[in-house]
Amino acid sequence: MIPYAKQAISEQDIAAVTETLRSDIIAAGPKVEEFEKALCDYIGCKYAVAVNSGTSALDIAIQSLCLPRGSEVITTPFTFVATPNALLYNGLTPVFVDIEKDTRNIDPEKIEEKITKKTRAILSVDYAGHPCDYGALWGISNYHNLHLIEDGCHALGAEYWGHKVGTLADMTCFSFHPVKLITTGEGGAVVTDNEERAKRLRMLRNHGINKTFSERTGYEYDMKILGRNYRMSDINVTLGISQLKSVNTFLTNREAVVSLYNNAFENNVAIETPVARYVRHAWHIYTILLSGIERDAFYAEIRKKGIGVNVHYIPAYRMSYYIHRFHIDPADFPVTEDVFKRIVTLPLYPSMSVKNAMKVIDAVTEVLEEK
Numbered sequence: 001m002i003p004y005a006k007q008a009i010s011e012q013d014i015a016a017v018t019e020t021l022r023s024d025i026i027a028a029g030p031k032v033e034e035f036e037k038a039l040c041d042y043i044g045c046k047y048a049v050a051v052n053s054g055t056s057a058l059d060i061a062i063q064s065l066c067l068p069r070g071s072e073v074i075t076t077p078f079t080f081v082a083t084p085n086a087l088l089y090n091g092l093t094p095v096f097v098d099i100e101k102d103t104r105n106i107d108p109e110k111i112e113e114k115i116t117k118k119t120r121a122i123l124s125v126d127y128a129g130h131p132c133d134y135g136a137l138w139g140i141s142n143y144h145n146l147h148l149i150e151d152g153c154h155a156l157g158a159e160y161w162g163h164k165v166g167t168l169a170d171m172t173c174f175s176f177h178p179v180k181l182i183t184t185g186e187g188g189a190v191v192t193d194n195e196e197r198a199k200r201l202r203m204l205r206n207h208g209i210n211k212t213f214s215e216r217t218g219y220e221y222d223m224k225i226l227g228r229n230y231r232m233s234d235i236n237v238t239l240g241i242s243q244l245k246s247v248n249t250f251l252t253n254r255e256a257v258v259s260l261y262n263n264a265f266e267n268n269v270a271i272e273t274p275v276a277r278y279v280r281h282a283w284h285i286y287t288i289l290l291s292g293i294e295r296d297a298f299y300a301e302i303r304k305k306g307i308g309v310n311v312h313y314i315p316a317y318r319m320s321y322y323i324h325r326f327h328i329d330p331a332d333f334p335v336t337e338d339v340f341k342r343i344v345t346l347p348l349y350p351s352m353s354v355k356n357a358m359k360v361i362d363a364v365t366e367v368l369e370e371k
């Protein structure tokens with residue numbers, strides 16, 4: 001089975017991690033800061049706070065806003081559940097807004113009708129690695145005095161009009177899970193240019209304690225706010241430091257496969273290929289919209305041919321927890337529903353060979369011809 005995603009681990013990665021394993025410090029050590037610095041250098045932002053997952057990054061980013069319980073946050077339903085869950089952890093109400101069909105990102109034109117007196121923030125997601133229209137999102141958030149938080153878990157390395165993801169919102173969250181753009185095993189980070197916010201994020205990932213272990217001279221420390229242990233180990237961040245050296249290669253390798261797919265599918269009437277408007281796309285995933293064939297029938301047939309396709313995403317409002325708690329009517333999200341019913345994720349990863357990409361192309365074409 002050709003998988004839909006796969007990490008790329010080099011001998012250099014293994015050597016780097018081995019070196020950390022042989023050292024005296026494997027947690028709360030100097031490698032964490034080194035990784036954060038490398039991430040800032042790559043993105044061009046001031047502060048990065050490394051944590052143990054993308055979900056933890058979202059959780060502390062939202063928590064750091066100190067919003068009153070019951071506040072509403074505008075977000076997209078077409079994302080992994082970790083995005084709206086981060087709002088629920090913090091006693092906030094997700095208010096879903098329908099998406100744009102071509103980018104599958106939140107539709108800026110449908111945001112204002114969902115803004116109420118309780119709205120405090122927008123939590124955007126750069127679906128598949130295509131940045132949202134941040135010009136429009138900034139306009140809305142400035143006008144209504146809202147925080148703009150970005151779930152950039154798909155979008156490390158992506159750019160909006162030449163500006164890198166991580167410089168486009170008040171805070172941007174990343175994930176370094178193995179299917180994402182770079183990996184640390186599990187891991188994540190929040191980046192920001194706001195010093196006070198960065199300080200708060202550092203406390204929140206470390207129980208809310210004001211001093212890290214290495215900053216302590218005596219036994220004293222104080223817990224100022226209620227935080228968690230969301231720290232990343234030196235073992236994991238060492239992998240991240242090494243992976244970051246390859247991020248541009250990973251991005252161009254993904255782009256090469258995407259060109260093969262786009263060229264092969266461009267003239268196929270049964271397939272709508274993904275767009276890249278005003279952006280450098282990070283191509284975390286490559287998704288197509290099908291017509292003239294049931295998605296589930298396509299999914300079953302192509303898996304029989306050894307192609308590990310996937311579906312991103314079942315909209316959050318279709319999850320039973322969300323149904324029971326929020327009673328959302330899918331009919332309020334016509335574009336999300338249409339896209340969800342027709343979308344398929346094709347295999348894409350940095351080490352994908354041309355041979356495997358051609359196998360995917362042939363299988364897609366065959367299944368559509370056999371229908």
Ligand SMILES: *Cc1c(COP(=O)(O)O)cnc(C)c1O
Nearest residue numbers: 053054055080082083153175177
């Ligand atoms: C992967 C992902 C997350 C969660 O990241 P983890 O590191 O798996 O916790 C959050 N949001 C989106 C959009 C993601 O794709």
